[in-house]
Amino acid sequence: MLQEGNDRTITPQKLDPRYEGDTWYPVTHRRLIQENGKYYLVxxxxxRYTAKGEYNFVTINGHTYVAKPSTAGHFDISQGALQVDCACTIRFGYSAGTRGAIREWxxxxxxxxxxxxxxxxxxxxxxxxxRH
Incomplete structure (x- = not known):
């Protein structure tokens, strides 16, 4: 477990045992960063590209990696990791004024x-x- 600020301990989210034998596929994923209140893909x-639309993402050791759901699942993005900090979906605005802003995750x-x-x-x- 990793220690995070505010005395919180990061608890790894483990791979469901039903999927331990699954194969992951190498995919192109991008790192998600925030700068001046806006999110970018690197x-x-x-x-760098301004984030827009929907992505699957995983957070591993404090770094968040994303890929379009049509090209990669969480297991592919994590490169077959048995545990991650977080695995979710995220949706950003798509229009010129809302790109880079999270709508929900x-x-x-x-x-x-x-x-x-x-x-x-x-x-x-x-x-x-x-909550899903």
Whole structure:
């Protein structure tokens, strides 16, 4: 377990045992960062894009990685990790004035089945969290 600020201890969200034998597929994922109140996706070569639309994401050791649901599931994004800090979906605004702003995020992941009690481990605004 990792220690987080405010005396909270990060509790790893474990892979559901039913999926331990699953194969994960290498996918292109991007790192999610926040800068000046706006969220961006950073590619492996450093290119930055304003976040828009819906993504699956996993948080591992305080870093959040995202991919479009049509291209990757949580297990693929985590590269087959047996535990993660958080595994959820996130939705950003799509229009010019709302890109980079989180509309909502939820704890829906079949592989990890994250408990809503640990939503804070994502590092995202908890007030925008929707229980799945």
């Amino acid at each position: 590619g492996r070569h450093g290119g 939820a704890n829906n992941s079949a592989h990890y089945q994250p408990s809503p009690d640990f939503a804070w481990q994502s590092g995202l605004p908890v007030e925008l969290f929707k």
